[in-house]
Amino acid sequence: MSVIVGVVNETSELERRVALTPEVAAKIRKWGWHVMLESGAGVAAGFPDSDYGDCEVVDDAHSVLNRADIVFRVSPPDAAFFKATKTGACIIGFMSPFSSPERFQVAAERHQVVFAVELIPRTTRAQAMDALSSQAAVVGYKGTLIAAGESPRFFPMLTTAAGTIRPSHVLVIGAGVAGLQAIATAKRLGAIVTAYDVRPETAEQVESLGAKFLDLGVQAVGEGGYARALTPEELAQQRQALKDFLGKVNVLITTAAVPGRPAPKIITADMARNMKTGSVIVDLAADGGGNCELTEPGKTLEIDGIKVVGPLNVPATVPMDASLMYSRNLYNFSTLLNKDGALDFDWDDEILAGSVLTRDGQMVHPVLTGEKS
Ligand code: NAD
Numbered sequence: 001m002s003v004i005v006g007v008v009n010e011t012s013e014l015e016r017r018v019a020l021t022p023e024v025a026a027k028i029r030k031w032g033w034h035v036m037l038e039s040g041a042g043v044a045a046g047f048p049d050s051d052y053g054d055c056e057v058v059d060d061a062h063s064v065l066n067r068a069d070i071v072f073r074v075s076p077p078d079a080a081f082f083k084a085t086k087t088g089a090c091i092i093g094f095m096s097p098f099s100s101p102e103r104f105q106v107a108a109e110r111h112q113v114v115f116a117v118e119l120i121p122r123t124t125r126a127q128a129m130d131a132l133s134s135q136a137a138v139v140g141y142k143g144t145l146i147a148a149g150e151s152p153r154f155f156p157m158l159t160t161a162a163g164t165i166r167p168s169h170v171l172v173i174g175a176g177v178a179g180l181q182a183i184a185t186a187k188r189l190g191a192i193v194t195a196y197d198v199r200p201e202t203a204e205q206v207e208s209l210g211a212k213f214l215d216l217g218v219q220a221v222g223e224g225g226y227a228r229a230l231t232p233e234e235l236a237q238q239r240q241a242l243k244d245f246l247g248k249v250n251v252l253i254t255t256a257a258v259p260g261r262p263a264p265k266i267i268t269a270d271m272a273r274n275m276k277t278g279s280v281i282v283d284l285a286a287d288g289g290g291n292c293e294l295t296e297p298g299k300t301l302e303i304d305g306i307k308v309v310g311p312l313n314v315p316a317t318v319p320m321d322a323s324l325m326y327s328r329n330l331y332n333f334s335t336l337l338n339k340d341g342a343l344d345f346d347w348d349d350e351i352l353a354g355s356v357l358t359r360d361g362q363m364v365h366p367v368l369t370g371e372k373s
Contacts, residue, residue, distance in 0.1 A: 003031075003343045006068025008038040008061035012075040014312055016044035016319035019072035019093060021327040022051040028331065029054070032341040036064045045319040065089075069343055072330050074323075082107040082114075090343065092330055094118060094131070097357055097367045098260045104368055108358040113345065117329065119355040119365065122224065126351050128332040133177045134325035135315040139284050140181025140255065142314050144170075147251045147282040148189055150300070150307050155251075156190025167192050171214070171249040173242075173266060173291065174256035175202035178284055182253050183211045191251070196242070198227050216241040222258070229258050235266075243271040252281045254291035260367065263288035277305035286310035 005028055007020040018041050020028075025035045035055040042051065049057045058064060065071065065085045073093030082103065085091060088111045095116035097104075107114045117131040127133075147170070148155050157167040170186045172179050175197040183206060186193045193211035195202075198220040203213040218238045222228025230238065246252065246267075252275065256264055263285035272281060272294050283295040294303055295310040302308075315322040336352055337343055347353050357365045 002034040003070065003338075003341070004034045004036055004068045006036045006064040006071045007041050007073075008064050008071070009041050010044075010074050012313075014316050015075045016316045017074045017323040017326060018042040018045045018047060018319075019074050019323075019327060019330060021045070021323050022047055022053065023324065024327040024331045025052050025055050028334070031338050033338075036068055038064050042323075045323040047320075047323070070334070070337070072327075074326065077103070079103045079106045082110060082112060085110070085112060087111055089113075090337070091115070092117065092333065095357060097365065101363075101368050104357050104363050108361055108363050111361050113359045114357040115333070115352070115355045116357050116365075117333070117355065119357075119367070120333070120351060121354045123350070129329050129351065131326055131329040134329055135322060136177035136255075137181045138315040138318050138322045138325070140178035140183075141185050142318050143178070143253055143255070143282050143284045143311070144182045144185035144189065146309060146311060146314075147186075147253055147280050150282070150309055151251055151280045152278045153250055154190075155186065168250040169194070169248060170251040170253065171196070171245065172211070173197075173252070173254045174285075175199075175206050176255060176257070178255040179253075180205055180209065182255060182284070183209045186251075186253070187211060194245075194249070197256075198230070198238075199225075214245060226259050227256070229261060229264060235264075238266065239268060239271060242266070243274050246271055247274045247276070250276065250279050252279070252292075253284060254281070255284045256291050257285055257288060263291050265289075265291065265293055267292040267294075269293045272306060272308070273304060275306050279305075280307045280309065282309045282311070284311070284314065287312055 037055050037057050038061045039057050070090045076096040090113040092115045097116045120126050153168050155168045158165040168191045170191040170193045172182050172195040175195045187210050194214050195206040195211050196214040200219050206213045218234045220228050283290045283292050285291040286297040294308045297310045298312045300309045
């Protein structure tokens with residue numbers, strides 16, 4: 001019996017991506033795996049059913065979830081999804097493992113093997129599977145375009161018959177994957193770009209993109225190369241130094257995150273108000289509550305002449321390319337599960353062991369069990 005891979009329509013309100021593109025469906029079928037698709041699953045991403053060639057297309061999600069051995073998803077599922085999915089099935093996708101952990105008890109009771117792509121170790125070997133990175137690149141790119149679209153000013157310097165227009169000055173806070181892509185995009189648009197991060201190694205990466213690194217004298221490297229939360233003293237120092245600098249910039253793009261915690265509130269209302277009239281803040285941490293106190297996730301506000309934009313699920317706004325990258329990430333991950341056409345889990349593999357939330361009828365990951373990894 002062939003392994004059956006299933007994909008159903010994403011049900012989250014803003015989701016437009018699809019977890020399996022026609023390109024990856026064709027590659028998976030070469031393994032001898034059978035692909036089942038709920039009709040319309042790829043349409044919002046720009047992939048009609050007809051693009052999926054010989055894959056089996058059915059009219060309802062129920063038929064797919066009843067039969068699939070592996071389900072590929074984008075947005076985190078709710079408990080009802082686990083209930084609707086076959087006992088013993090494997091489910092791979094974004095899981096938001098830190099929120100509503102009780103969902104995974106349902107999956108465990110149904111002996112489902114659930115992998116959270118957010119927990120795939122950030123190792124060299126796992127790079128091609130790293131969905132956090134591929135989707136963060138989309139966030140950074142689109143975030144800069146949102147800022148350019150909302151700004152009342154050009155990004156580049158323009159020399160015209162009507163005189164010279166000075167370039168915009170953009171500050172990017174958080175120089176991880178999203179921030180570096182935001183910097184690169186703003187540079188391509190001709191802005192003067194400065195960036196800031198608490199991880200000192202980002203200075204070189206920022207400068208290699210032609211931007212300036214802002215040194216505020218606060219460093220906070222935590223576990224696994226990620227940032228840690230700042231102490232109250234560090235936060236106060238950061239805020240004071242940043243407030244002065246914000247008075248000089250036209251655009252602020254924030255991307256700061258600390259894994260498993262709400263986004264750090266780096267920009268207070270008072271600091272934001274120090275920006276010039278006509279300035280724009282694009283808070284790319286809005287999904288996690290935002291880096292700016294003025295941000296209202298999902299809204300664009302105009303406060304005292306400053307626009308504050310808190311876009312949600314930004315990768316879904318570039319659905320075709322975001323899906324292409326995400327689906328390739330899942331394909332590369334699935335190569336670890338394919339043993340000569342059969343489904344097999346090698347729990348000695350650090351990538352599988354590091355990202356599995358439930359297996360053998362239990363919640364097993366430390367983020368769910370509370371044990372130290
Ligand atoms: P992230 O989304 O967790 O955070 C975004 C950025 O915000 C990070 O650069 C972080 O340092 C910064 N930040 C957090 N708190 C801050 C604060 N108070 N002020 C300013 N900046 C703050 O980061 P990410 O993009 O997922 O990357 C995190 C790490 O993972 C980095 O070290 C990155 O190089 C690494 N990484 C490794 C691989 C790999 O080797 N396969 C792939 C991707 C990322």
